[in-house]
Every structure is written in C-alpha cells, then in structure tokens.
Amino acid sequence: MNLSPRLIVPDPDRASAFYQAALGAERVFSAPPVGADDGRPSVIEHRVGEATFRVSPSVEAWGWRSPDDLGGSAVLIEMEADDPDAVGERMVAHGAEVTVPIENRPSGKRSGRTRDPFGHLWIITGPLR
Structure with a gap:
C-alpha cells in the first residue's frame, strides 16, 4: 500500500514552485487541465526523499476546496x-509562517509547525540539537 496526499491549492504551479524551493521537492509529473479549462494543471506530483505528494487546484464543482476556502486546514502533514x-x-x-517554533521537545524530538502560503499545516520534526 502507498499513501500519497493531495494538497488542494488555488494555484498548483505556484504551490509546486514553493514546495520545490522550500522542501527540495522534485516535480515528477504534471497533468493537463481537466474540466473547467482555466489553464491550471489538474495534478502535479512531487517527490521528497522516498515520499510523494500531489497538488491540485481547488474546484468547487468537485468538492475540492483549499484551506482558504474552508477557513483553515483539517490536516497536519508531518515530515x-x-x-x-x-x-x-x-x-x-x-512565504510560510511559523505557528509553533522549532525547538527540542520532551518527546525526544526537535519539532515545530509552519503554515505554508496555501494554508496547509506542516509539523517539521527531527533529531534533538
């Protein structure tokens, strides 16, 4: 089994550029627009290490809404x-904002949280320092 989260964003190309620059993500696939032919790719797939994730445009008719459309994100992405x-x-x-500073935690990890420019929440964790 493989899970590949799909992040819904207003502008997939802009989000892809952010994830490439900020996370070192490799853009591995982009599908042409589908449905409302507004020029936005229907999906862009990325790889970071061995993990993959995708970004797609918000499309109200499909029920695909970005965190901004919903007033916040109901999902935390942990890396x-x-x-x-x-x-x-x-x-x-x-362009992300810190929501919880990255620091050593009692759990034995160093972690903190950010909100990316598209409203998605990220927990960034790693070894103690």
Missing part, C-alpha cells in the same frame, strides 16, 4: 528531516 531548523527556515524564507 521528518535531518535538520528540521533548516527546513523550517527555508519554508519561512519562501
């Missing part, structure tokens, strides 16, 4: 990194 501080700093440098 483990060798250097969570560096990942958090790159995300912020490219």
Whole structure:
C-alpha cells in the first residue's frame, strides 16, 4: 500500500514552485487541465526523499476546496528531516509562517509547525540539537 496526499491549492504551479524551493521537492509529473479549462494543471506530483505528494487546484464543482476556502486546514502533514531548523527556515524564507517554533521537545524530538502560503499545516520534526 502507498499513501500519497493531495494538497488542494488555488494555484498548483505556484504551490509546486514553493514546495520545490522550500522542501527540495522534485516535480515528477504534471497533468493537463481537466474540466473547467482555466489553464491550471489538474495534478502535479512531487517527490521528497522516498515520499510523494500531489497538488491540485481547488474546484468547487468537485468538492475540492483549499484551506482558504474552508477557513483553515483539517490536516497536519508531518515530515521528518535531518535538520528540521533548516527546513523550517527555508519554508519561512519562501512565504510560510511559523505557528509553533522549532525547538527540542520532551518527546525526544526537535519539532515545530509552519503554515505554508496555501494554508496547509506542516509539523517539521527531527533529531534533538
């Protein structure tokens, strides 16, 4: 079994550029527009390490709504990194906002949270420092 989250965003190309710059994601696939031919790709797939995720446009007729459409995100995406501080700093440098600072936690991990420019919430975790 393989799970591949799909993040719904207003502008998949802009989101793809953010994830490539901020997370080092590799863009591996892009599908042409479907339905309301507004030029937005219907899906862009990314790879980070061994994980994959996709971004797709918000399309109200399909029930695909972005966090901004919903007033927030109901999902937390957790990523483990060798250097969570560096990942958090790159995300912020490219437009994310810190919601919980990255610091050593009693759980034995270093972690914190960001909200990306599209409203998706990320927990960034890694080894203690």
